[in-house]
Amino acid sequence: MYRFHDIAGEDGIIAHMQNALRTGRLSHAYILNGSRGAGKRTLARTFAAAIECESPVEEDGLIEPCGLCRSCLQIQSGNQPDVQVWPREKPPRYSVKDIRSFRPDTAIRPYASPRKIYILEDAHNLGVQAQNALLKTLEEPPSYAVFLLLSESIDNFLPTVLSRCVVIQVRPVAETEAAAWLTENRQIPAPRARLLARFSGGSIGKALLLSEDEVFPEIREKTLALLRQIPDLDASALRRAAEDLSGQDRMEEVMDLILTWLRDVLVFKNTGTGRGLIFEEEVQYIRYIAERLSYAGAGRVLEAAETAARRRSAGVNSTLTMEMLLLSIRRACVRRKDAGN
Numbered sequence: 001m002y003r004f005h006d007i008a009g010e011d012g013i014i015a016h017m018q019n020a021l022r023t024g025r026l027s028h029a030y031i032l033n034g035s036r037g038a039g040k041r042t043l044a045r046t047f048a049a050a051i052e053c054e055s056p057v058e059e060d061g062l063i064e065p066c067g068l069c070r071s072c073l074q075i076q077s078g079n080q081p082d083v084q085v086w087p088r089e090k091p092p093r094y095s096v097k098d099i100r101s102f103r104p105d106t107a108i109r110p111y112a113s114p115r116k117i118y119i120l121e122d123a124h125n126l127g128v129q130a131q132n133a134l135l136k137t138l139e140e141p142p143s144y145a146v147f148l149l150l151s152e153s154i155d156n157f158l159p160t161v162l163s164r165c166v167v168i169q170v171r172p173v174a175e176t177e178a179a180a181w182l183t184e185n186r187q188i189p190a191p192r193a194r195l196l197a198r199f200s201g202g203s204i205g206k207a208l209l210l211s212e213d214e215v216f217p218e219i220r221e222k223t224l225a226l227l228r229q230i231p232d233l234d235a236s237a238l239r240r241a242a243e244d245l246s247g248q249d250r251m252e253e254v255m256d257l258i259l260t261w262l263r264d265v266l267v268f269k270n271t272g273t274g275r276g277l278i279f280e281e282e283v284q285y286i287r288y289i290a291e292r293l294s295y296a297g298a299g300r301v302l303e304a305a306e307t308a309a310r311r312r313s314a315g316v317n318s319t320l321t322m323e324m325l326l327l328s329i330r331r332a333c334v335r336r337k338d339a340g341n
């Protein structure tokens with residue numbers, strides 16, 4: 001069921017949509033622009049549901065789709081004939097032919113609803129030709145047509161298309177707000193909610209995806225197990241760990257985990273307590289590293305992580321990249337037997 005009340009932290013956008021619903025003055029085209037998982041799809045479907053609902057309800061000052069009428073039920077099952085979701089193919093692609101088909105289609109009045117809504121997902125993939133075809137529809141839209149373009153980058157749009165659209169920036173909710181939301185609404189324990197929120201850049205959609213991801217806890221555990229003992233590992237153990245961690249095609253997450261861990265080490269060094277750690281349950285190991293890693297050493301690890309990120313985007317072998325990063329972390333830590341020196 002789509003409800004504005006269930007959308008966290010997008011008050012500005014919701015206010016904009018509510019105003020359009022209240023006055024009935026809808027634009028013919030909106031671009032909802034924001035990173036993957038920022039909540040664009042939910043916003044678009046909630047907006048569409050509210051526009052098409054047969055008996056919208058007012059709850060605490062927000063107009064909500066009723067969730068019970070024919071249109072609401074059809075939207076929930078993806079079968080509302082007047083709400084079309086494109087592209088129809090997986091992986092998502094647009095052909096110019098698809099876009100050209102909108103023009104004759106918009107000429108047909110809505111089947112049973114007040115408006116005819118086209119939700120175009122991954123609209124940043126629209127090529128120049130496709131956009132020019134879309135422009136023809138946007139220039140003379142029938143009064144009932146509404147286009148909702150969901151995009152991850154505004155840069156790919158032609159200025160002529162942008163000028164016909166209301167651009168709405170969908171920003172991921174701040175991490176703390178997202179973490180609080182996850183605990184309150186999904187009963188996810190606070191430390192785990194903080195980790196999920198942090199890893200998803202505050203995007204609740206991404207955090208929820210991550211919370212259902214079965215591989216992520218495994219990667220997290222493997223990475224933390226390695227970091228617990230990294231000062232004491234020899235080169236061959238590090239190589240094996242690098243092979244293991246880079247073998248799952250989840251390098252970006254491993255690197256993020258390492259950086260989050262490093263952040264915790266620095267928090268511990270500054271405060272001398274486990275308060276505010278993302279990996280709260282790791283406090284004894286974090287302390288172990290904090291005692292061995294100087295600030296200068298932490299700086300070198302950060303540099304090494306930046307180098308690793310550059311190597312990765314340059315396509316350098318990921319096992320080698322990971323191995324070099326792990327070696328530099330170990331090098332930056334004073335080993336236990338040397339700790340007194």
Ligand SMILES: [Zn+2]
Nearest residue numbers: 053066069072
């Ligand atoms: Zn309804």
